[in-house]
Structures are given as C-alpha cells and as structure tokens.
Amino acid sequence: MDPGDNQPAPRILSSRLLTAVWAALACLTGLTMLLASIDLGFYNVLAALAIATAKALLVIAFFMHLKYEGRLLKGLLFLAFVLLAIFIGLTFLDLAFRAPGQS
Amino acid sequence: MPEPRRDQAGAKLGMWLFLYSEMVLFGGLFLLYAAYLHRYQPEFHRAAQGLDALLGGINTVVLITSSLFMALSLTALQTGQPGRCLGMLALTVLLGASFLVNKALEWGEKFQHGIYPGSPGVLALPPGEGTFYSLYFALTGLHGLHVLVGVVLLGVVMLMLWRGRLRQDHPALLENAGLYWHLVDLIWLFLFPLFYLIT
Amino acid sequence: MNPAGHPDAADDRGFLAPPGGRRGLGSWVFSTDHKRIGLLYLGCILALFLAGALLGLAMRLKLMTPGNELLAAQTYNAVFTLHGVIMIFLVLIPSIPASFGNFLLPLHIGANDVAFPRLNLLSWWLYLAGALVAFVSIFSGSGAPDTGWTFYVPFSQRTTTNVSVAVLAVFILGFSSILTGLNFVTTIHQLRAPGLTWRRLSLFVWSLYATAWIQVLATPILGITALLIFSERVLNLGLFDASRGGDPLLYQHLFWIYSHPAVYIMILPAMGVVSDIIPVFARKRIFGYKMIAFSSLAIASVGSLVWAHHMFTSGMSDLAVLVFSFLTFIVAVPSAIKVFNWLSTLYKGSISLEPPLLYTLGFIWMFSVGGLSGLAQGAAGANIHVHDTYFVVAHFHYVIFGGTGLGLFAALHFWLPKMFGRMYNRRRALAAFWVILAGMNLLYFPMFILGLMGMPRRYYDYLPQFATGQFMSTVGSWILALGLLLMFHNLYAGLRRGPLAGPNPWGAATLEWTLPSPPPRENFAQEPVVHKGPYDFPRQGGHA
Numbered sequence: 001m002d003p004g005d006n007q008p009a010p011r012i013l014s015s016r017l018l019t020a021v022w023a024a025l026a027c028l029t030g031l032t033m034l035l036a037s038i039d040l041g042f043y044n045v046l047a048a049l050a051i052a053t054a055k056a057l058l059v060i061a062f063f064m065h066l067k068y069e070g071r072l073l074k075g076l077l078f079l080a081f082v083l084l085a086i087f088i089g090l091t092f093l094d095l096a097f098r099a100p101g102q103s
Numbered sequence: 104m105p106e107p108r109r110d111q112a113g114a115k116l117g118m119w120l121f122l123y124s125e126m127v128l129f130g131g132l133f134l135l136y137a138a139y140l141h142r143y144q145p146e147f148h149r150a151a152q153g154l155d156a157l158l159g160g161i162n163t164v165v166l167i168t169s170s171l172f173m174a175l176s177l178t179a180l181q182t183g184q185p186g187r188c189l190g191m192l193a194l195t196v197l198l199g200a201s202f203l204v205n206k207a208l209e210w211g212e213k214f215q216h217g218i219y220p221g222s223p224g225v226l227a228l229p230p231g232e233g234t235f236y237s238l239y240f241a242l243t244g245l246h247g248l249h250v251l252v253g254v255v256l257l258g259v260v261m262l263m264l265w266r267g268r269l270r271q272d273h274p275a276l277l278e279n280a281g282l283y284w285h286l287v288d289l290i291w292l293f294l295f296p297l298f299y300l301i302t
Numbered sequence: 303m304n305p306a307g308h309p310d311a312a313d314d315r316g317f318l319a320p321p322g323g324r325r326g327l328g329s330w331v332f333s334t335d336h337k338r339i340g341l342l343y344l345g346c347i348l349a350l351f352l353a354g355a356l357l358g359l360a361m362r363l364k365l366m367t368p369g370n371e372l373l374a375a376q377t378y379n380a381v382f383t384l385h386g387v388i389m390i391f392l393v394l395i396p397s398i399p400a401s402f403g404n405f406l407l408p409l410h411i412g413a414n415d416v417a418f419p420r421l422n423l424l425s426w427w428l429y430l431a432g433a434l435v436a437f438v439s440i441f442s443g444s445g446a447p448d449t450g451w452t453f454y455v456p457f458s459q460r461t462t463t464n465v466s467v468a469v470l471a472v473f474i475l476g477f478s479s480i481l482t483g484l485n486f487v488t489t490i491h492q493l494r495a496p497g498l499t500w501r502r503l504s505l506f507v508w509s510l511y512a513t514a515w516i517q518v519l520a521t522p523i524l525g526i527t528a529l530l531i532f533s534e535r536v537l538n539l540g541l542f543d544a545s546r547g548g549d550p551l552l553y554q555h556l557f558w559i560y561s562h563p564a565v566y567i568m569i570l571p572a573m574g575v576v577s578d579i580i581p582v583f584a585r586k587r588i589f590g591y592k593m594i595a596f597s598s599l600a601i602a603s604v605g606s607l608v609w610a611h612h613m614f615t616s617g618m619s620d621l622a623v624l625v626f627s628f629l630t631f632i633v634a635v636p637s638a639i640k641v642f643n644w645l646s647t648l649y650k651g652s653i654s655l656e657p658p659l660l661y662t663l664g665f666i667w668m669f670s671v672g673g674l675s676g677l678a679q680g681a682a683g684a685n686i687h688v689h690d691t692y693f694v695v696a697h698f699h700y701v702i703f704g705g706t707g708l709g710l711f712a713a714l715h716f717w718l719p720k721m722f723g724r725m726y727n728r729r730r731a732l733a734a735f736w737v738i739l740a741g742m743n744l745l746y747f748p749m750f751i752l753g754l755m756g757m758p759r760r761y762y763d764y765l766p767q768f769a770t771g772q773f774m775s776t777v778g779s780w781i782l783a784l785g786l787l788l789m790f791h792n793l794y795a796g797l798r799r800g801p802l803a804g805p806n807p808w809g810a811a812t813l814e815w816t817l818p819s820p821p822p823r824e825n826f827a828q829e830p831v832v833h834k835g836p837y838d839f840p841r842q843g844g845h846a
Contacts (some may be wrong), residue, residue, distance in 0.1 A: 013174065056293070059289050064286075090622075090625070097621040129526075131556055240537075253844070
C-alpha cells in the first residue's frame with residue numbers, strides 16, 4: 001500500500017534498448033497490417049487488438065519507464081484498465097442481452 | 104519509518120494519475136465504439152474500407168518514431184547531453200507536426216468526398232456506416248487535439264531547456280511531458296487497428 | 303469551557319493576516335496557500351448554495367397550490383434545471399472536499415501544503431470559470447437550459463435553449479474536480495508526517511482519499527459525455543440519434559457511469575466529517591476504525607458498479623436490471639457498516655451534546671431514512687412504481703441535503719472556530735438545528751407519499767389529490783429557509799464578534815488542534831512527529 005518507499009534510483013535507459021523497442025514496435029505494425037489483409041472474420045479484430053495491446057505494453061514498460069517504477073504505479077495502471085473493462089463489460093450486460101425486437 | 108519529502112516521486116505520481124484520467128476520458132469513446140461495433144459489425148467492416156490503411160500505417164510509424172526520439176531525449180538529458188536532448192525533442196515535435204499534417208490531408212480528402220460530421224454524405228450512408236464515421240471523427244479529432252497540445256507542451260519544454268532551466272538532476276518536467284507524449288502514442292496504437300484494419 | 307484568556311491569540315490572525323503587507327482581493331485569489339484556497343471555495347460554495355436554495359424556494363412557491371402560475375412553464379423548466387446544475391456541480395461535488403478538504407488535509411497529515419499548490423489554485427480558477435460559464439448560459443443564447451441537470455438525449459440535442467454552453471461549464475467543472483482529486487491522492491501518498499502511518503490517518507482523510515479516487519477515475523467520463531452532447535449539438539454527430547442508428551440509452555449509460563459515483567463524491571466526505579466528530583464528543587476512540595476506513599474504499603469501488611439502477615425503466619435488458627439491482631443492494635452494506643460503527647462509538651460514551659454533534663446526529667437520521675428509501679428503489683420491482691416520481695426526489699434530498707448538507711453544517715460548526723479563531727453562540731446554533739431539521743422533514747417527507755401516490759417529478763402542475771402534500775412541502779421549505787438564515791447569521795456573527803475560541807475548544811486529538819486558531823501561514827513551524835492515533839484522547843479531556 002505504501003507509496004514510493006524503496007523506490008529504485010532513476011534508471012537511465014540506453015539508446016540501444018530504446019531503439020530495439022522501436023524496432024519491435026515497427027515490426028508489430030507491419031505484422032498487424034499483414035494480418036489485416038487476410039480474412040479471418042471477427043478474429044481479425046481480436047488479432048489486431050492483441051497486437052495493439054502488445055505494442056501498448058512495450059511503450060508503457062520501456063518508453064514510459066513503468067517497468068522500473070514501484071508497485072504503486074503498476075498497480076494503479078492495472079486498476080485503470082480493470083475499471084475500463086468493467087465499465088464496458090457491465091454496459092454489455094445491457095447491450096448484448098436485450099430481448100429481440102428491443103433495440 | 105521516516106518519510107522524506109519526495110517531490111520527484113510526487114510529480115511522477117501526479118502525472119500518472121492525470122494519465123489514468125485521460126485513459127478513462129478516451130475510454131468513454133471506446134465504450135461507444137465497442138457498443139456500435141457489436142451492433143453494426145458488417146457495416147463497420149464495409150465503412151472501414153473507405154479509410155486508407157497505408158496512410159494510417161505511415162502515421163503509426165511516424166508516432167512511434169516520435170516516441171522513440173522522446174525517450175532518447177530523456178536519456179540524453181540524464182547522461183548530461185542537453186544539446187542532444189534538444190535535437191531529439193526537435194525531431195519529436197517535427198514528427199508530431201507531420202502526423203497532424205498527414206491527418207489533416209486525410210480529413211481533407213474525406214471532406215472533399217462529402218464525408219464530414221453531420222454532412223448530407225454521412226446522413227445518406229446506411230445507419231451503421233454513418234456511425235462509424237461519426238466515431239472516426241470524434242476519436243481521431245480528440246486524439247488530434249491531444250497531439251496538438253503535446254506539440255505545444257514540447258515546444259515549451261524546448262524553450263526551457265534552451266534557456267538552461269532544465270537541469271540534469273531535475274528532469275521532472277521533461278519526464279512528465281514525455282509521459283504525456285507516450286500516452287498520445289498509446290491511444291493511437293489502438294485507434295489505428297480499430298478504424299483502419301477491421302476491413 | 304471557553305479558554306478565552308488564551309495569551310497570544312488576541313492579535314494573532316494567523317494565515318488570515320495580510321501576507322507581506324499585501325491586502326485585498328489579490329492576496330486571496332492568487333494565493334497558493336491551501337487554507338486560503340479552502341476558504342475561497344467555501345465562500346463560493348455557500349454563496350452558490352444560497353442561489354440554488356432561492357431557486358428551490360421559488361419552485362416550492364410555484365407548486366404550493368394546483369393551477370398556480372407564479373412561474374411560466376418554460377421558466378419553471380429552467381428553474382429546476384438550474385437548481386439541479388448549481389446544487390450538484392457547483393455546490394455538492396466540490397462542497398466538503400474542496401473547502402474543508404483543502405483547508406484540513408495538509409493540517410491532518412502534518413504537511414505545510416498540498417502536493418501541488420499551484421495546481422490547487424488552478425483548480426479553484428477553473429471552478430470559478432465553470433461557474434461563470436454556467437452563469438453565461440443562463441442569460442445568453444435563446445434561454446436558460448431546460449433539460450434538467452441530467453441533460454438526457456434526445457431532448458438535450460433538440461432543445462433550442464442554451465444547453466451547449468451549459469455542458470461546457472460542466473466539462474470545465476469536471477476538469478477542476480479531477481485536478482483536486484489528483485492533488486489529494488498525491489498529497490496523501492507523499493506528504494504524511496513522520497510516524498503518520500496509514501492506520502493513523504484520520505477517517506476524514508480516509509474519506510477524502512476514497513473520494514479523490516472517484517474524482518480522478520470517474521469524472522473523465524462526465525467530461526467526455528459533456529463533450530459528446532456539445533458535439534452532438536454543434537457538429538451533429540448523431541451518435542445517440544435513434545433515427546441515424548444511434549442508441550440513446552448509451553448516453554444514459556455514460557452519464558450515470560459518472561453521475562452515480564458522483565453521489566459518493568458528495569456523501570463520502572460528509573461521512574468522514576461525521577466519523578471525526580463523533581469520537582470527539584463521545585470522548586471515546588472510534589469503534590471499528592479499520593472497518594470505517596475500509597468501507598469508504600468499498601463504497602467508492604462498489605459504488606462505481608451500480609450506475610444502471612437509474613435506468614430500470616428505460617428499456618435496458620432484463621439481465622442488466624437483475625445484476626444492477628443486486629449490486630445496488632451490495633453497496634448498502636458498507637454504508638450500514640459506517641452507521642453501526644458510529645452508533646457503537648456513541649454507546650456508553652461520555653457524550654456532550656455540542657452543536658457539531660447535534661448536526662452529526664441529524665446527518666445519521668436523515669442519511670438512514672434516505673439510504674433505506676434508496677434500497678426501496680434499488681429493488682427492480684418497486685422501482686417500476688416509483689421511478690421518476692417524487693419518491694426519488696425525496697430520497698435524494700434526504701441523502702444529499704440531509705446527509706451532505708447537514709455534514710457540511712456539522713463541519714462548519716466544528717471547524718469554523720479553528721478557521722477564524724472565534725466561537726459562535728452555542729444556544730442559537732442548537733436552536734437553528736431543530737428548525738432546520740423540522741423544516742427539512744416537513745419539506746421532503748410528504749414527497750415520499752406523493753411519489754407513492756404517483757406524482758411524477760419535474761411536472762409543472764398536478765392533480766388536486768396531491769394538493770395537501772404539496773402545500774405541506776412548501777410550508778416546510780419556509781421553515782427550512784428560516785432555520786438556514788438563523789444558522790448562517792449565528793455563524794457569521796460568531797466569526798466576526800464571537801469570543802476567542804482558543805486552539806482546541808473541543809478537546810479533539812487530530813493534528814490541526816495542536817495549532818493556534820486561526821492556524822499560522824506555514825502551518826507547522828517544525829514537522830510534527832506522530833506517535834498516536836487520531837482518536838487517542840488524553841485521559842483528562844480538554845474540556846474544563
């Protein structure tokens with residue numbers, strides 16, 4: 001629960017590491033565009049979102065330094081995503097279960 | 104358990120809290136997107152074909168590259184190279200601006216075909232496709248505004264760096280501006296597939 | 303009981319003294335001192351509360367008899383809209399956190415200010431800007447908004463009144479609220495004094511912490527909802543327009559995803575005030591400290607999952623009705639935990655019935671009635687009968703006015719002597735309380751019955767069978783207004799001319815009472831080190 005206790009000293013990321021992350025992001029962008037040209041039905045959407053999430057995690061972990069932050073910030077990020085998932089999920093309790101003809 | 108004042112950590116926590124609230128702000132629009140995708144799956148697929156995936160892909164690469172330069176600028180400042188830091192920031196701003204130009208061209212092309220919010224062209228589309236374009240303009244518009252704010256913010260940071268007001272041991276402002284910029288990048292990473300790749 | 307002879311208090315005006323010889327408005331509206339910002343908020347909030355109350359009185363006067371045409375129909379629509387917008391967005395949401403929270407949070411945790419003092423000032427400026435824009439929306443364009451404070455589509459899209467400007471005001475106010483929340487969370491995490499562990503925080507601070515989280519994580523949804531209404535009207539996006547394939551219910555979802563947690567933004571800090579006042583006047587450690595702190599967080603989190611209980615009759619899926627009804631009953635549990643713990647604290651305490659405690663007891667009564675009637679509406683079946691009737695109006699006025707309002711008044715009676723160093727008249731404060739309580743109950747209780755009889759809310763006129771209840775309610779509004787006048791007059795006279803209060807008139811144990819009243823500009827001359835909990839009273843009470 002406690003905040004920045006035992007906070008590690010600010011860590012300097014090497015240009016090399018950052019460039020490698022960038023290369024991975026670029027490759028994933030290529031991959032997702034490639035996948036989009038194949039027709040997989042609704043799986044296209046899922047695959048695209050999965051890749052987007054992977055890219056987002058890379059950006060958060062390295063560009064935004066979250067990998068090197070304390071537990072507090074990581075936990076809070078998780079909380080924000082869970083909250084969004086709940087907002088959307090509970091709304092779908094309504095949207096996905098309306099009686100036929102009720103729209 | 105003595106707790107010294109930790110301004111640096113405090114500034115970072117405050118910035119992250121702000122970022123969470125930004126995520127929730129966009130989250131409201133993502134909720135609408137999810138709801139309408141659920142209702143209008145075929146229509147969304149058809150409407151998305153009207154967007155140029157290559158243009159979107161280029162913009163994605165532009166933004167992630169700008170994010171790279173942003174991250175590099177922090178490394179440069181921390182390793183005591185303010186000149187290099189300034190250069191990296193200039194590249195970030197340049198790429199951010201070109202993202203906006205690209206976006207403006209894309210919107211302009213749509214406007215020319217009569218597709219803009221509330222236009223007769225949009226009203227003539229079948230219900231789900233019109234909704235797709237309304238969401239497209241709402242989300243990319245709000246995102247574009249954030250890019251614009253980011254560019255201005257980075258401009259201010261550059262000015263302060265130029266005047267020697269940002270020191271190596273106190274990079275909070277640069278760090279926080281960077282966090283904001285990466286968040287803008289992050290949101291685009293989701294907008295790109297949701298609008299351009301669900302054909 | 304009044305240590306008026308406190309030696310150095312006579313001329314010591316603490317933070318109220320002009321800083322560096324600078325006097326006047328500038329020394330206030332540009333000050334980053336959390337105490338001054340807190341007082342700025344308090345002044346604005348009370349002024350706007352009076353404005354909102356006047357609108358309420360006008361409404362009651364119009365509804366006194368059937369067929370009354372004191373207000374034109376369109377004016378009446380504007381009046382209930384403005385009453386709602388002012389009271390919710392300008393008074394209740396900032397009420398306790400922005401005023402008392404700002405003033406007390408750093409004092410309670412032994413800090414010299416909040417984490418971001420300049421941001422704090424910006425929050426206040428944004429609040430002021432939001433209030434001004436809301437004011438502009440009344441007098442510009444083609445008439446004051448007439449949608450009700452909920453801005454429901456499709457009417458809010460179509461109406462020609464000045465809704466666009468009003469929702470911009472809401473957006474700005476939301477931004478102000480987010481910044482306050484962000485500031486408070488960071489302050490509580492980073493600036494606690496040495497030895498002030500999480501378990502030694504006062505329960506008021508715990509409630510501010512839970513509130514601040516809702517402010518940070520739920521308010522952005524309000525922001526985007528306001529922006530969407532704005533762009534629906536200006537850009538004609540059609541996202542909620544059923545004729546263009548939109549779903550108007552999604553607007554209601556978005557609106558309540560924020561606006562339900564918002565009622566917890568309003569009530570949680572009042573609960574914190576109550577939790578801090580009761581032990582002081584029972585001379586007893588709070589019963590169930592951990593459970594009260596935990597229940598604040600539980601209310602904040604579960605309260606974010608119940609929003610669709612405002613939509614049971616809107617055409618939602620049956621499954622959603624079922625689940626949201628269930629969740630609504632769950633959220634009652636932590637609220638009940640608090641009430642039971644407060645009562646257990648009073649049990650066998652050494653109770654002194656001073657004004658702050660009396661207002662607090664009023665809170666518990668009104669909140670219990672309001673909360674239990676909320677469960678009646680949370681039951682999906684009963685809801686169909688009472689939805690959008692006066693029953694709902696009575697419910698939320700019991701909770702929000704009887705709860706947050708009385709909580710705010712209790713806080714005023716408890717902390718004004720700390721803020722200004724002077725004590726009000728005790729007898730008049732007690733008398734005002736009874737008038738207020740009588741007025742409130744006469745004003746709102748008949749509405750429960752009117753609602754059960756089928757009187758819909760927001761209607762301009764009504765059938766003769768509702769006349770008795772409506773008349774009683776209007777008489778209640780006069781008694782309430784009288785009580786409020788008495789109370790505010792007494793408080794004002796007290797802070798101007800009352801006897802000196804001394805540093806700790808109530809013998810309370812939290813950190814702010816270790817300072818002189820009013821507190822000095824820099825709060826603590828040296829950083830306090832905390833060795834005990836917030837409710838560990840000395841064996842011999844501070845009372846003489």
